[in-house]
Structure formats: C-alpha cells, structure tokens
Amino acid sequence: MLTMDHQVTFGADAFARLAVELHDAGGVDETVEAVVQFALQAEACSYAGVVLTLRDRPEIAAVTHPLVTEIYQLQADIGEGPMLTALSEGIVVHVPEVKAETRWPAWVARLTQNRVGSALHVPMWANEQLIGVLSLFNTEPNAFTADDEAIAHILARHASVAVASARDGETMAAAVDARKLVGQAMGILMERFDLDESRAFEILKRYSQQNNVKLRDVAQELIDTRKLRGPYSE
Template identity: 60%
Template sequence: MTASLPEFTPEQRHEQVLRLPTPSSHDRGPAETADVFARLAVWLHGSPSVHETVDAVVQFALQALNCSHAGVALAVRGRPEVPAATDPMVAEIYHWQMAGGVGPLIKSMRDHETLLIRDTAVETRWPDWSAKVLSLGVRSVLDVPLTTSARSVGVLGLYSVVPDAFSADDEAIAHILARHASVAVATARHEENMAQAVDARKLVGQAMGILMERYNLDGDRAFAVLRRYSQQSNTKLRDVAQQLVDTRKLPG
C-alpha cells in the first residue's frame, strides 16, 4: 500500500523533492538507486494535481540528470500543453514547435519515440528547429515520451548548453523517470476528472432542486428542462446548471 503523505504547501513539496537523493552518483549501488526512485514514486503519486506532479518531475530531472533545463509537455485533447518548465526558454522551444507542428517534441509525442540530439549545431533533421534552439544556447536535447498502455501522456524534455551532454546512464535514468511520471500524471488526471465529475453532478443536483421548488417539477422533468436548455443553447449541461445556481435564471 502506498505510504500516506503529510499535507504540504506547493512550496514545501518543491523543497522536499529537491532534498531527495539523486540516482546519478557513481557510488550508488542498484539497491540504493532503486530506493531513490521508490521514494520519488511515492512523492509523485501523492501529488494532489497534474501541475504539481509534472513540476516535481522537472525539478528532480534537473537534479538527477546532466541537463541545464527541463520541461514537460502534455497531450491534452490531442494537442500539447506545457504545464512545467524550469526556464522560460524551454516553454518557448515547446510553443515554437507546437505552432509549426514539427520538431523532436512533436515526433516523440506522436510516435512514442525517444530522440537524442547530440549537437544542435550539426543536427539536420529539423533545420529550422535546430537554428531556433541553437540561438537560445541549447546544444543537446533528450526528448523521452511519457506513455501508458492506453495512450500518449506527453514528453519529458531535457536540455543542455553543452554538446553531447547526455550519456547512456542519463538516458537510462530519464527512461525510468519518464515511466514513473507517465503513471503519476495519468493517475492525477483521472483523479482530477473524477473530482470534476462529482462537482458537476452536485451542481446539476442543485439546479434541479431550484427548478423542482420553483415550478413544482419532479426530478425527471427538472433534468429534462436543463438538458433542453443545454441542447438549445449549445452549452454544456454543467454550465447551464452553474448559471441557474448563480443567477436563479436559465440561459437566454
């Protein structure tokens, strides 16, 4: 059973992640390295939101791997979003690729493929992207997909200002971190979706209660009224209910 976690503010959680030992030290044995990732997994799975989960991932990556900057891009409704980055430059690189639809981030997310760019100064697969990141001082990049058995979750991007920065050990550690992050992000998303669904049901129930009291309707007819207004106004049922609760009036 996963250990329960004490309540921390986001700032306290950030400090706790930075205090975790890193697996990159050469004097760590397999058991010690496994313990480091086990402790990190507890922190990731205990994060109360997707944002705090990915923030913990990039902060740990910055400590554990030979990178200058790190970021996570998540696939949201088929499009990438950038909820966590250690430097605005990373978000700029991500958004530039999203706008153009090309680059290692796009390919890694689409094809679930790890991409290592040893030196952006000589990279030829994406010349425009190479020129962009080189102008920002980035010389090597490692993009690792975040995936579950069901779908693509996103990409963990690692950036260094020196060429050929990422060793085979760095890549192996990045893959382990990405696996933990994939499951943690998927779990956090599921919990957030469940919480939103519960909130929506409560809101619809409140709106139905208002209609039942005001117009002497039963539950089925009150729900039918909400659904009809939702369809006619092309508005989500939850939003119709929210407006009724807030204003005591139906849309339009």
C-alpha cells in the first residue's frame, strides 16, 4: 500500500510522466496499455485491466496478466460481478475481501479459485459519458486503502481523457481515409465516363443507398476492381 508521503512524491513526477506517455501513445490500444502498466507502479495492485464500451458493449482493452481476462470473461459469462456493476451504474466498486463478498455470489464462487483477494473498479468518464472501467486487483484481501482509491480516480481521469482523445483521433483519421477513397473512386468514374465531380459523387452515393453498402466500401470496391457489382438504377 502507498503511504501519503509516497503518494505526494509519486504523484508529482509519475503522473506528469503518465501524461506525456499518454500524449505520445499512437492510438487507443497503446493508450490503455500505458494506463494498466502505470497502474502496477502507482497502485497497490498485482494485476490491472481496462474494459471499454464499444457500441454499448464492454470490450477488454488491456490487461497486465491473462488472469484479468479470465476474471472479465467470467463476469460476461454469468452476467454479474463488480466490473459489470461499475460499468452499468457508473459507480466505484470496491471489493475489500473477495471471499467475504455477498453481492455477487456466483462470481465469488468461481473467483475464489483464482489468485485474487481484493479488487477495485473505477469508472472512466469523458464528457459526461461512461467510456469504460479501470480495474485493479491484489492477491491479498484488504489491499486498497482510501488513498489508493484516490490515486485510482486520478489515474482513471487521465486515462479517460487520453482514450477519448485517441478515439477522436482515430475517428478523424478514418474519416480522412474515407474521403480520400471516395475522391479516388470519383476520379475513376469521371475519367471513364467523362463526368463532372457532382455527377460522379451522385452515382457513388446512389449505388451505396440502393445496395445498402457504406460509401467508403463502394469506393474501395471500385478502386480495387474498377467496377461495381450489384444492381444499380438511375
């Protein structure tokens, strides 16, 4: 466990270092990996993990040990557990002693076979939207103090901002790539059929709608095959 003196010293330098690492991370995967590795240093934990929401469903984003994946998967299989509660209700869930826990009996019955004595799950918020959960586990019971929870909150806030920023960046990059693909496809149609930009784009859009295919996928198909398969009508 961390003492208050350790926290003060640790917080100033280490959280500054984390901010730099998260800023330099190349995407969501790299960001959450940096977070869980940092948690092992900053917290009284043996293992750490992050679950993110993707299309309103939880997705395991990073773990420091395969055991964390097993713990997450167990909750998904039985439909209960502290991580799922933290993720669905947006609250901090502290399990001081796994063997004495009574809120999720099915989870406890299975988890006591593993090497976990206590757990702490902290929700990750970005722009008032719950985007995931940071999970900390210790092999011993009663491992997490109020001070540890305070640090976990700070770490979760750093992670939330970084993940949201990385997601925005990836979305923006995908949008730019899509525009480039559509532009290339339009160029092919314009050259082959002597069309202007407006007419070429209209053909791609109408084909996309009639065949229920994303515009970027239509463009990619045209670029790859130089033709469009499926029905099309003016």
